[in-house]
Amino acid sequence: MPVFQAYKRVIKKCIPQLLIYIFVFVAFAAILMTSGAPASTVQFDDARAKMAYLDEADSSILTEGLKNYLLQYADFVDVNHDQASLQDALFFEEVHYILRIPAGFTEDFMAERPVEIEKISRPGTTTSVYLDMNISKFLNTARFYLANIPGISQRELVALVSRDLAVETTVEVRPTAVNADAGESLSIFYNYMSYVILNLLILGVGTFMLVFNQLDLRRRTICSPVPLRQQNMQILFGNLIYAVVCWLIMMGMGFVLYGKAMPAKQAMLVALNGLVFTFVSLSISFMIGSALNSRNALSAVTNVLSLGMCFTGGAFVPQYLIGEQVLSFSRIFPTYWYVRFNNEIISMANITFDSLKPRLGYLGMQLGIAVAVLAVALVIIKQRRQAENA
């Protein structure tokens, strides 16, 4: 199988370039793994916002009480207290909320004089609303006692307030199949994978086709004793093997990293989705490879197409961050359907055939796109042949 052998040699030469994508992906996955331990699913935990707590008056019993109470709703982050560090920390989301207790706060508060606490947050964010609510709860309860029990001491006040605020609502948590946090990193991992698969295929298949489509080389292979039909079969064989190998590598990585986190049904469906996407990528690569004839153009088109499809389809940024209009446009890309399938399958509590049925359409969309792209590729090839023969 001389053509297939040549295919292998071309791919071998590409390996360093291909490895870059895989290494970056591995590094990315490693970072993803280390960030954030999964939360428990059965028990409800109050969400905690990241907060910088600055007490300019040093602590009093009252402010210590507030601080202890806030531990339930916030993780205190140590940030340098200078203006620039605080600004940076807020901008880059190391803290969501900065609370500054001014000097003289406790005295004024105990004397029922008007007091103000300074907060710096991103206005109108959920975390800001959440902490506002709980901080004013503490202070208002304290004010209520202070107004009604003249001469109450700080210690008594904090004791009363803490006791009242310890009253909690019962929360029942309904279980889901994959817990939300783990589910999110799973989705991120598999969605980003589409970028890697796309690039591996376009680079590998595209480079091979560039080599084989050089006019002189093509003329030479056509007059070789291997029939054209056989040549094409070997190329097809090479393409399929290459695609499947890429898919296996990716799935192997997924299995090693996340094998435990995913129920078998989900894992199989996500793998199936990956396989379908690999075939779409193959047909896209085939089209690109037959349309282009320079390496410069190949790398430009590879980047523009893969980044374009992955950004708008939601492979890098979750789809809920992408605007409606962009999403309705990106439906023409396979990445959109691939990502949507992953997201919905991973977050589904229990998979039955009924709940799966509408999602199978997403796979169908991908296959449809693959066929359409393949048809375009065949037209391009035909036109090029005719142009060459003319």
Add this chain to the structure above:
Amino acid sequence: MFAHVFKYRMKCFLGDRVTLFWTMVFPILLSTLFLMAFSNFSKATSFTGIKVAVVNNDAYQENRMFQEALDSVTEKQGDEEQLLSMELVSLEEAETLLDQGEVHGIILLDPDIKLVVNQSGFNQSIIKSFLDQYQQVSASYATLFQMSPELLANRDALKDYSANYDFLVERNPGKNETDITVTYFYALLAMTALYGSFWGIRTVNEVQADQSMKGARVNLAPVHKMKTLLAGILAAWIIQFAELSILILYMSMVLKVSFSNQVWCILLTGLVGSLTGITLGTMVGGLIRKSDGIKTGVLLGITMTLSGFAGLYFASFKYVVTKAVPVMAYINPANLITDALYALYYYDTYERFALNIVLLLAFAAVFCLLTYLSVRRNRYASIPSIQEGD
């Protein structure tokens, strides 16, 4: 003579479609994709009324006080977003709504207040905080009446609990809106500035006889080598600065990315950043005496890594890196460019901006020096290694 060489360098560069693509068209496309990807970002993180399903049973119908409390948080007050938006439904309907993700939680009076959710999170915690507060206020009254029963008899002396007293005053964190997404665009500008190094490679290749045919020809001419080199750098600088200005213009006019309004400072950043980028290229081109492909590969690796550290892939990475290794803030040209734009946007003072610009200039000077040392006084007795690509 300088003018003559300069003119032809300009003509050559402007005809270089591949480099023009990577240094201008590609960043424009990428910035458009960034915009698409974040088109829903501020909406997704900002607070919008939390959706709850309230079970309409007898216990709810009888509890007037709870209904009033719910009304107070579900009614719109002025232009502020209401805390909760509720649907009054039966238990079965409520469960379906929760399963479908239509509501964040179910409030059930059984007859004690109970919250049903399917995950922990800020929205769920806000509902819980509200329910907690309702019960905590009752607890406070109970405690108070227990401590001073006379208040129960003498209601006029009682000072009511009011959650409306606002202790918190909001302070603006920075000069402009705290919007982390601008970092992506600033880092993209930094990447583009460093892509100027591709012009740099070309410039330096074409003045060295052992690097390109053109270089060999140029070296035969009775023109001082440094003159040709400087003419090349100047031409590249002008083109790169123009490209960067177009990109900035495109970002601010078409994509509506927020910049500070100090136009001249932004242009200065572009001017200095392009110079640093180009001289980075001339340095790498001078120091590495290998094929064009290897030089480009090395530069691509450098620029993409540096831009990554400056926040191109994850905006907060810029912050994490410089916090963990503070020196990275000063030795990464991409970070200097990003940070200069960030400082202009977010800070009231100019010190940080000025520091960034000075350091960028220092980098450019070092790169120039190293270029000079690597290129000067080379004589070519024979140049067998030359390979012509184009």
